[in-house]
Amino acid sequence: MSDAIRRLTLSHVVLPLAQPVSDAKVLTGRQRPLTETVLLFVEVETEDGHRGTGFSYSKRAGGRAQYRHLADVAEVAIGQDPSDIARIYDSLLWAGASVGRSGVATQAIAALDVALWDLKARRADLPLAKLLGAHRDSCRVYNTSGGFLQASVDEVKERASASLAAGIGGIKIKVGQPDWAEDLRRVAALREHLGDAPLMVDANQQWDRARARRMCRALEEFDLVWIEEPLDAWDAVGHADLSRTVDTPIATGEMLTSVPEHVALLDAGYRGIVQPDAPRIGGITPFLRFATLASHAGLALAPHYAMEIHLHLAAAYPTEPWVEHFEWLDPLFEERVEIADGRIRVPDRPGLGITLSDRMRALTRETATFGR
Incomplete structure (x- = not known):
């Protein structure tokens, strides 16, 4: 029964x-x-x-x-x-x-x-990753929580150094300010500070198409892993066009709340990095549905936020993904994720491996x- x-x-x-x-x-x-x-x-x-x-x-x-x-x-x-x-x-x-x-x-x-x-x-x-069919036991990990715009450049540098010293592999900082020249100054400062460490930027949907084209071209010199949400999250055509015309990969998808909204990117010819968020897209069930389509289209994966969930889903993705590190939710769980050598490890505990x-x-x- x-x-x-x-x-x-x-x-x-x-x-x-x-x-x-x-x-x-x-x-x-x-x-x-x-x-x-x-x-x-x-x-x-x-x-x-x-x-x-x-x-x-x-x-x-x-x-x-x-x-x-x-x-x-x-x-x-x-x-x-x-x-x-x-x-x-x-x-x-x-x-x-x-x-x-x-x-x-x-x-x-x-x-x-x-x-x-x-x-x-x-x-x-089984850990959830193993139940799904893992391709790896750990994933590349980058930190975002230290790169917000209320912090000075010196504060962002300090937090980035602390993250790298703690074993995190990449750093993402926020851009998209009204003063685009200040964005470029912050990125240049972080690139100089980090050397060749992986660096990402996130504009949080604040550029129109003309500004996005200009900024993406100006950012090319900094050897970024990606430029995130340069346009409105629902501008599938705009993101697709940018992904085909600039060398730096374009990343988007975190704000979308259904599989059809993500599929619009594929239909528009998007060639960037997809960032589905399981709690936002509707859960693990729709996440897996879209991940299959994204993998078939040859797209890289970098799930947004909620690392406690996304570590398992990223580990089951066919090509090497990135997982976003935020420590904000740590107080809610008894366990802590294991991070070392630029990677975040899938826990060996059953399920998600979390206890409230x-x-x-x-x-x-x-x-x-x-x-x-």
Whole structure:
């Protein structure tokens, strides 16, 4: 007899940052400084006693909306076989179909989808990467959290040096300021400071097509690993054109919230680096669907944020990926990722290899339980 989902526990968690951070969207007046990350955690229990944990997140508005949407549809999963992840996913999509199949709706479902994959791997007593079919036991890793624009160049240099000394392999800094000349000065300073260490830049969607072309040409001399989100995230044609006309690889995809939105890049002839985010695209199930298409198209992979999840997915990608390091979520988990020699190692613990901490419980604002 097959197992069945007995109980789901949802937690709405607000994690403050140690200090506010700003990217180009703040300097152009489109957003306020980031002060907290809001997370939706899901804990799954089955009739046979198996458990799994997953999460989704929002860096600004929308975190509570994710929590409320999943609370509206979660009951649909009760009694279903936890192994039937794709079927459960579709049933949740249909339960909330009136608000669409992207954005908050899929980001809410993502937390449960991740929990079900964690459960399946734990039940098999395998790390998730091994369950999926790993190509490697570790991935290249780069740090972003030290490169935000509220920090001075000297502060960014200091943090970059600390990251490299801790075993991280690459550094990403933010650009896209109204003063494009200041962007170039910051990049030049970091390139000189880092020598030949891998360096990436991220414009956070703040250039139009004309400015992006000029900036990408001006940045060529710095031997960057990639230029990220030079254009609006939904400008598939613009990103595709840039990816075919400049030597430095163009990276994008982190803001997209469904497989069709990512496929638009492929349809436009994109030749850059794809950055799907499992909690944003809707979970591990849709992430894997798009990853298959991206691999078939010969695209490199560098998943966005949530390294606790993406380390496993990157390890299962056919070609060598990059994983983004953010320490922001560390307080929520008992374990720490292992980083050395420029690489982040897949844990040998079952599932995602994470255990929720007492700090996560203390930061929980609201919970809801479904089933028994």
